[in-house]
Amino acid sequence: MFYKKSYSMRKPERKKIPLSNFAGYDENKISRTLPCDYTDCVFNYGFKNNKLVNPYGVSEFTIGDYKFPPLPNIVGKRGVFCSTMYVNFKSKFTVLISHEGGVDYCVEGDKEWSHFDLAKPYTSGTIFYVKGEPCLFVAGASGIQWLASDEFVTALSKTVLDVCVHYERMFAVVKEAHSSVWFSATGNAMSWTHSIDKGGYIDFDGTLGDVNVIKSFNNYLYVFCDYGIYRLTAYGDQSQFVLKKIYTASGRIYGPSVTVCGEYVAFAGEDGIFLFDGYDVSRYTTKINNMISSGFDDIYACYLHNKYVISFTNNTPTDFGIYNRERDNDMLLVFDIIDKSVTLMRGVSLKHLCAVNEKDYSKVIAISDDFDGFVEIDESGLYLGSPMLKYWESGEVDFERPSEEKLLRSVEYSAKNEFWLGVISNGVRKEFLLSPREKIKTLNVKGKQFKFYIKSNNASDEIYPPTMVVDFLK
Numbered sequence: 341m342f343y344k345k346s347y348s349m350r351k352p353e354r355k356k357i358p359l360s361n362f363a364g365y366d367e368n369k370i371s372r373t374l375p376c377d378y379t380d381c382v383f384n385y386g387f388k389n390n391k392l393v394n395p396y397g398v399s400e401f402t403i404g405d406y407k408f409p410p411l412p413n414i415v416g417k418r419g420v421f422c423s424t425m426y427v428n429f430k431s432k433f434t435v436l437i438s439h440e441g442g443v444d445y446c447v448e449g450d451k452e453w454s455h456f457d458l459a460k461p462y463t464s465g466t467i468f469y470v471k472g473e474p475c476l477f478v479a480g481a482s483g484i485q486w487l488a489s490d491e492f493v494t495a496l497s498k499t500v501l502d503v504c505v506h507y508e509r510m511f512a513v514v515k516e517a518h519s520s521v522w523f524s525a526t527g528n529a530m531s532w533t534h535s536i537d538k539g540g541y542i543d544f545d546g547t548l549g550d551v552n553v554i555k556s557f558n559n560y561l562y563v564f565c566d567y568g569i570y571r572l573t574a575y576g577d578q579s580q581f582v583l584k585k586i587y588t589a590s591g592r593i594y595g596p597s598v599t600v601c602g603e604y605v606a607f608a609g610e611d612g613i614f615l616f617d618g619y620d621v622s623r624y625t626t627k628i629n630n631m632i633s634s635g636f637d638d639i640y641a642c643y644l645h646n647k648y649v650i651s652f653t654n655n656t657p658t659d660f661g662i663y664n665r666e667r668d669n670d671m672l673l674v675f676d677i678i679d680k681s682v683t684l685m686r687g688v689s690l691k692h693l694c695a696v697n698e699k700d701y702s703k704v705i706a707i708s709d710d711f712d713g714f715v716e717i718d719e720s721g722l723y724l725g726s727p728m729l730k731y732w733e734s735g736e737v738d739f740e741r742p743s744e745e746k747l748l749r750s751v752e753y754s755a756k757n758e759f760w761l762g763v764i765s766n767g768v769r770k771e772f773l774l775s776p777r778e779k780i781k782t783l784n785v786k787g788k789q790f791k792f793y794i795k796s797n798n799a800s801d802e803i804y805p806p807t808m809v810v811d812f813l814k
Contacts, residue, residue: 352747352811359751359792359806360734361390365682367625374808376734376792383686384730385794385801386721392732392794392803394721395685396674401705401714403433403448410712412437412444412453419480420692420707421465433698435714438462438480443492458482458492468505468529477510477529479503484512486530495530496522502595505529506556507575518550519543521563523574540578544570548588552595557605558618564598564607567591569616587621594639597650601643601677608639608650613675624680644695644704648675649717651690651706670709672717686731688723690715721800730801733793739810747811748785756802762793774806786813 358375364387367380386395400407419438424431433448438461444453462480469475476487479500485492499515510529512522525531525538532539544551549566556562561572567589573582591610598607605616612623641650651672672685690706704717711724722728739746751761755776762771765787774781794803 352813354749354809354811356752357739357808357810359808360732361805362387362392362732362803363390365684370735372735372738373740374734374737375805376737379732379734381733382731383684384728385732386683387681390805392730392801394719394801395683395728395730396672397718397720397722398688398690398708398715398724399718399720399722400711400724401703401716403701406448408435408446408714409450409452411707411714412455414439414441418692418707419461419463419465419478420694421462421476421478422694422696422705423465423467423476424698431698433696436465436476436478438478456491458485463501464503466503466505466510468510470529477503479512484510484529484532493530495524496532502553504554504556504561506561509574511554511556511561511574513551513554514541517541519546521551521554521561521572523578536579537577542572542581542583544583548585549592552593553598555598555600555605557600560618562605562616562618564593564595566593568593569621571618586619587616589621596639597641599641599643599648599650601648602646604677606641606643606648606675606677608641613648613650613673615677624675625682638691640691640693640706642693642695642704644697644702646677647704648677649673649693649695649704650675651688651693674717685728687728690717727797727799729795729797731793731795734791736789736791738789739812741812742788745786745788745813746790747813748783748790749809749811750780750782751806751808752780753806754779754804756800757796757798759794759796759798759801759803761806762795764791764793765789 360375361377363377365382366378369378370380384395386393421436423434436443436445440461442455442457444455446453460481462478465476465478467474468477478485481499483494483498484496484500484503485494501513501515503512508527510524514522520541520543522541523539534540548568551563551565553564554561561574563570563572569587571584571586589609593607593609607614613625615622615624639652654669654671670687670689672688672690674683689709692707694705696703696705705714708715753774758773758775760771761774762769763785765785770785772781
């Protein structure tokens with residue numbers, strides 16, 4: 341008698357595993373298993389309550405119903421200075437734009453820009469009190485000049501890279517003497533004569549590279565060089581000035597990024613983004629600044645509401661399969677000083693960042709190559725009225741079983757609008773369009789290691805953590 345043989349096939353081990361709880365950006369917490377809560381590759385998505393949501397947005401700058409007139413025609417490199425001036429005893433927001441053709445300025449309420457000639461453009465500015473009145477001083481290739489009655493009066497006729505006010509003196513970094521800091525006479529920013537009881541300069545030994553930026557912070561003057569920081573005690577008589585080296589960096593510090601941020605000074609360098617409290621320096625990111633150091637053109641930075649905002653251009657080609665437009669290498673980073681979270685936006689042109697902190701409005705404004713007026717950072721999630729292409733990517737995942745074959749059977753999800761889920765395995769990329777009506781999508785992707793990504797270009801997004809249904813094949 342013959343009996344029919346029967347075979348029993350062991351069922352694969354099946355698990356439901358969240359793809360990510362969408363905790364945020366952190367290059368030091370990338371996981372080779374799921375859930376991949378943190379990622380080092382995300383653009384134009386924000387994180388809120390464990391969801392992927394819209395990031396910040398960019399819109400035309402307005403003050404109530406007022407909009408600034410279109411920007412004047414600009415020749416060459418610009419410098420932008422924003423301040424508040426009092427006109428007929430009323431506070432008026434004022435913007436000055438310096439360029440090779442002169443200076444243009446516009447006061448809140450004006451219908452057009454006013455212009456006056458200036459030999460060379462300025463790059464920075466500050467307010468210095470003259471006889472108790474706040475006066476605008478600008479600095480740049482024309483030296484340090486005082487704006488008086490719609491006319492610039494020269495205070496120092498040397499090329500100045502940076503300027504700041506500390507106690508009753510003005511301090512400057514002079515291009516012709518890049519290893520020193522110059523200072524004015526006490527209470528008189530028009531006098532820079534070298535004298536024991538007037539102005540002077542302090543020479544540096546050059547061990548930290550050239551002097552680039554000076555900041556008044558917590559009762560001291562901090563001098564930022566290419567590779568470190570000096571602290572200068574500079575109040576009262578100049579014979580009492582005390583200089584001390586307090587930080588040496590292993591990578592170059594980017595001068596334009598140095599910004600006073602409340603209780604800290606934030607800056608970017610080849611080794612990361614740092615916070616400095618006057619005594620110690622702490623690094624908070626590394627990979628982001630690899631993007632800056634690998635090919636940046638311009639860096640602009642400002643601070644508002646516990647946020648360090650920095651824009652830069654990254655010339656390194658991307659390989660995410662989604663960026664092919666002119667602006668896709670223009671980057672904006674918002675770093676929250678309190679919770680240390682990072683929001684990265686790509687494809688947004690923002691230059692000459694300025695923080696506006698007035699009684700009735702508080703905004704970050706900028707100039708964009710894609711708009712003929714001033715723009716502001718807002719919560720719209722749109723770039724000048726249009727949705728932005730958004731992208732989130734996991735690290736390479738092996739589910740802590742690198743040698744085992746897995747089958748991604750399906751994904752369970754919930755979202756406000758449709759989005760794309762991408763899976764990369766064995767060098768093959770597959771994309772699945774997930775509709776908010778279906779809630780589950782069959783995948784059937786086999787492999788040992790996987791990389792996942794999510795992308796969308798909706799006007800508004802709200803994506804909850806998807807759940808992967810995975811079979812472990814013995």
